[in-house]
Amino acid sequence: MSESEAVRAEVETMLGLVRERYGSRLSAEELDSVRTAIEGIVQAAHVLRAVRLANADEPGQPFAAYRADP
Amino acid sequence: MSAEDVVFTPVRRLGELIRERRLSPVALAETFLDRLERLGPRYNAVVTVTRARALEQARRAEAEIAAGRYRGPLHGIPYGAKDLLATSGGIPTTWGAAPFKDRVFDFDATAILKLEAAGAVLCAKLAMVELAGGMGYRQPNAAFTGPGVNPWSRDAWSGGSSSGAGSAVAAGLVPFAIGSETWGSILSPAGNCGVAGLRPTYGRVSRHGAMALCWTLDKLGPLGLTADDCGLVLEAIAGRDPADPTTVDRPFHHEPAGPAGRRFRFGVLRAVTDGCEEAVRENFERSLGVLRQIGTVEEVALPDLPYDDITRTILFAEAASAFEDLIESGAMRGLTAPEDRYTAYARDAILAKDYLKALRLRGVMAREVDRVLAPLQALVAPGRATEAAPLDGEVRSAIRGTARDVMGAVGNGAGLPAVVVPNGFGPRGLPTSLQFMGRAWEEQTVLAAACAYQSLTDWHERHPDMS
Numbered sequence A: 001m002s003e004s005e006a007v008r009a010e011v012e013t014m015l016g017l018v019r020e021r022y023g024s025r026l027s028a029e030e031l032d033s034v035r036t037a038i039e040g041i042v043q044a045a046h047v048l049r050a051v052r053l054a055n056a057d058e059p060g061q062p063f064a065a066y067r068a069d070p
Numbered sequence B: 001m002s003a004e005d006v007v008f009t010p011v012r013r014l015g016e017l018i019r020e021r022r023l024s025p026v027a028l029a030e031t032f033l034d035r036l037e038r039l040g041p042r043y044n045a046v047v048t049v050t051r052a053r054a055l056e057q058a059r060r061a062e063a064e065i066a067a068g069r070y071r072g073p074l075h076g077i078p079y080g081a082k083d084l085l086a087t088s089g090g091i092p093t094t095w096g097a098a099p100f101k102d103r104v105f106d107f108d109a110t111a112i113l114k115l116e117a118a119g120a121v122l123c124a125k126l127a128m129v130e131l132a133g134g135m136g137y138r139q140p141n142a143a144f145t146g147p148g149v150n151p152w153s154r155d156a157w158s159g160g161s162s163s164g165a166g167s168a169v170a171a172g173l174v175p176f177a178i179g180s181e182t183w184g185s186i187l188s189p190a191g192n193c194g195v196a197g198l199r200p201t202y203g204r205v206s207r208h209g210a211m212a213l214c215w216t217l218d219k220l221g222p223l224g225l226t227a228d229d230c231g232l233v234l235e236a237i238a239g240r241d242p243a244d245p246t247t248v249d250r251p252f253h254h255e256p257a258g259p260a261g262r263r264f265r266f267g268v269l270r271a272v273t274d275g276c277e278e279a280v281r282e283n284f285e286r287s288l289g290v291l292r293q294i295g296t297v298e299e300v301a302l303p304d305l306p307y308d309d310i311t312r313t314i315l316f317a318e319a320a321s322a323f324e325d326l327i328e329s330g331a332m333r334g335l336t337a338p339e340d341r342y343t344a345y346a347r348d349a350i351l352a353k354d355y356l357k358a359l360r361l362r363g364v365m366a367r368e369v370d371r372v373l374a375p376l377q378a379l380v381a382p383g384r385a386t387e388a389a390p391l392d393g394e395v396r397s398a399i400r401g402t403a404r405d406v407m408g409a410v411g412n413g414a415g416l417p418a419v420v421v422p423n424g425f426g427p428r429g430l431p432t433s434l435q436f437m438g439r440a441w442e443e444q445t446v447l448a449a450a451c452a453y454q455s456l457t458d459w460h461e462r463h464p465d466m467s
Helices: A003-025 A028-050 B011-019 B025-043 B051-066 B110-117 B163-170 B187-193 B227-237 B278-291 B307-322 B324-329 B343-349 B352-373 B406-413 B443-456
Strands: B046-049 B078-082 B121-126 B153-157 B176-181 B196-199 B219-224 B264-269 B295-300 B378-382 B418-425 B431-437
Touching: A003 A028, A003 B343, A028 B307, A028 B343, A028 B352, B011 B025, B011 B051, B011 B227, B025 B046, B025 B051, B025 B078, B025 B121, B025 B163, B046 B163, B051 B121, B078 B110, B078 B163, B110 B121, B110 B227, B121 B163, B163 B176, B163 B187, B163 B219, B176 B187, B176 B227, B187 B196, B187 B418, B187 B431, B196 B227, B196 B443, B219 B227, B227 B418, B227 B443, B264 B278, B264 B443, B278 B295, B278 B378, B278 B418, B278 B431, B278 B443, B307 B324, B307 B343, B307 B352, B307 B406, B324 B343, B352 B378, B352 B406, B378 B443, B406 B431, B418 B443, B431 B443
Parallel strands: B078 B121, B078 B176, B264 B295, B264 B378
Antiparallel strands: B046 B121, B176 B219, B196 B219, B196 B418, B378 B431, B418 B431
């Protein structure tokens, strides 16, 4: 499967998810707009996935343990 | 001295006049309250004029100063706050969104409390794009208060999303304002309206009591007539706050001017003006000529990373979570811009793994941009690629991917400070702007550079025709 085919397939899968969850609220025109937005999200995800990281590359915003002051 | 005479006077000078008791805080508040009530509607700049609270604070300031208890340069200075900062006393906090237009909090945001402690006078809650623009709006008319109108042209937008903050300062409705930025929401309205705007380092200013759009991207910062004024305000609102664990205990002190004859080393990202309007490019080139009088300018490059995709993915995912209730319940239907009522449904398509990848790449991005910035005082770039959008046009946005904004993606993704100041006008008579972005916690450095630029130019001394 080419990259563009993979993106298209993922868009349709995600659109199906959105349709399942919210389809009753959306007109055909609105659903088309949602599809366009999903295309942007999926394309961005594919770009991010293509960048290789090392195991030690942590998120830029680490979690901090919490303890209330006495 | 008449309070009306000082409408377009910078905060620093107003503070001197008040300290010398040549200007009454009560008279000054009355002047700006009158302008907010009379002119605010013209620009859709105001949600609530806080007259009672303002006069109470102004009277207190006047009494304290008369008694010799002068608190500092903001004592008795009126200001406005973007309407996503919680305010007590029955003053609504609407987030610019119709579903929340009657909502009232019983506490004040930390930034509001800090300004009160500095003696500043809250005169208005200022209009904003609904939910700070996080739902995918494509047009200026995306607030229940109407589209933000630009004081330089009533056919042009003032936003966003701190649209009221930008227009209120530019129109002389308040001497300074507090805005917020997740991606572009301080720099854009400041640039569009021809005023100064400062985006502090992430963690410099407490977000407690501010609407959360994206926990790891949101920053609060000032808009004012000059970069110097922004520094004065930042000093008042900066600092660690136990209520916001992302704040840090790093001191910030603003000096009005750096050492005489200070030289700066500026960097310009390769191809940073690609996609800019011709006037924006020309004004930027002219600005570089000015900057060469106070330092050197060199071209620099960032490594090839998907900066826009990193920051956009974080923004979309966090905003979808922050407003989960609104999205799931369908209450988004009450928003003003039609596209804000459904676009966020698409964000269910963001996988947790992709969000985490974006967070991990953010770490790489932060290190890489710091490496590039380390030998420099600032990266400089156009504040905006275009003049302000027409009121009836579509807003180009890097967040939606319809414009390119590497500086914004990197600056917000890595949480870096930036200041924007006016640097000319475009063919429609609207301001263009210049931004200075620095290393984390180097607000004073970028402010010093911006102040030096403003000492050599007079764009900040021009004001829109209010007749």
